[in-house]
Amino acid sequence: MRIVYIINSLNGGGAERPLPDIVAQMRARGHDVHVLALARKAGNAVAWLKDAGIVHDILSPRPEKFASLRTTLAAVRRHAPDLIWTSLTRATLYGQMAGIVLRRPVVSWQHNAYLRPWNRRILHATHRLTDLWVADSRFVAKCTARQLNVPERDVITWPLFTAQAHMPQAAPWAGPGDGRGVFRLGTLGRLEAQKNYGLLIQTMACLRDHAPHCRIHLDIGGEGSLAPQLQEQITTLGLDNITLSGFQADPFAYCAGLHGYVQPSLFEGLCIALHEAMQAGVPSIVTPVGAMADVVTDGETGLFLDPPTPERLASLLLRLYDNPALCARMGAAARQQVLSSYNLNAITAQARAVMERAEQLVATQAGAVRAGTSPLTPIR
Incomplete structure (x- = not known):
């Protein structure tokens, strides 16, 4: 299936750093993924995406300015996704609107246990426009269910860290010794x-x-x-x-x-x-x-x-x-x-569970369209 992945920016923080691993898991299941960033911001994540060969568009010409909803809807429509995936509040709200307009299922990340009061109120009001919520930890899954009034069955966990034993290890602290150790x-x-x-x-x-x-x-x-x-x-x-x-x-x-x-x-x-x-x-x-x-x-x-x-x-x-x-x-x-x-096998198993739920959303929609009963037929 074709997935459009909408994210606030390519700043280089905790939402952007796992993108290569997330997209790799999606690709491993045969899906095509296109990342849409509403703003560039610092752009620290751009190199990570390029190194991983991830196709992406930055929708705003000004680094600090987010793209408008209209620009985002046009970009999503252009890529004709089967599924819309979102990360962070603004991207989620835009993705939810795109889901309504294009009548496509929406999957949304939650990365933090704390939402700004205004963001929390908005997402609490719109949470039903997301078909599946994905949390980066069990703790955040509980917070999402509580803060947004999302049924626990509609929140699933996918930890955004994969441990790699070959990564460099630190040399243990040897102590101050003669007082010159730092x-x-x-x-x-x-x-x-x-x-x-x-x-x-x-x-x-x-x-x-x-x-x-x-x-x-x-x-x-x-x-x-x-x-x-x-x-x-x-x-x-x-x-x-x-x-x-x-x-x-x-x-x-x-x-x-x-x-x-x-x-x-x-x-x-x-x-x-x-x-x-x-x-x-x-x-x-x-x-x-x-x-x-x-x-x-x-x-x-x-x-x-x-x-x-x-x-x-x-x-x-x-x-x-x-x-x-x-x-x-x-x-x-x-x-x-x-x-x-957090080894690869453990994370892949959790990613698989999330992707199977997402794939089922798309399959259910496709079956309903074939039967002529789907409320998700795209609006032209």
Whole structure:
């Protein structure tokens, strides 16, 4: 079947990073996929799509401006899909409208446990225009059913991370030794309020002032609207133990260069970056929110930041810094956990279940059209 996959932008975040794997699963079942991006934004995902040979169109001529509904409908009609697949709220609303106009079934992703109030109200009102909701984790599936009033039978899970044992592994922290060793701490994500990166900066100031003996350097990888604010905070505090390194095109290599990973988010869905760090064998410190509370086992594969205060985080970081054996043990356990739970066979089985449901939607429509009873005959 022909699938048109509508996504908000090609920014390079958690919704775009799995696109090559998603499309590969669809292609493996013999489907033709065409990606339509409503905006380019930073365009960091463009290279990923090109490398994977994924056909895509950017519908807006201006990088920051989303295409209009009219432009999107014209593009969808031009590709004559059997199925419309959507990712993120604006793309989902446009896809739902295209589903009405073209009378085609719609499948929609949910990537996050938190929806902005306005988005939540809109999707709550339009949720029946999507025929099947797909969540990137069991936690997000529960949130989708609750927040959008979607029957649980219409929400299915497809985790958007596939573990790959051949990806580079991190070298375990060997300890401060003679005092010249530097513990490399990192985090990946959009520089937006939900990631709570201001807490990290406060923590590094706390360590400088109260544990001057420790040598921990924090690297924050990512782009976003808060970059200037975070840099100003770093400068104001006079910190030389933090780097804002920008977008990371190769997150696997980035994680392999760390001794510890930290994710102090206020809310999360699956959090792909955390899985990438665990795959590299890096111990993590995370707030127990979203799917992170499920994937990290406190004290075994990582540590829970609860409560999320600078003092608590500083204490946890010093615990890792002073205990190389603990770092090695947690890192190894984290790697084993993701390789076991998110291996290709496991993810393919879940992807297959989703695709079978989507294929059934198309088959049901086709059968109804042949019988002359379908409400989904395209409007010309």
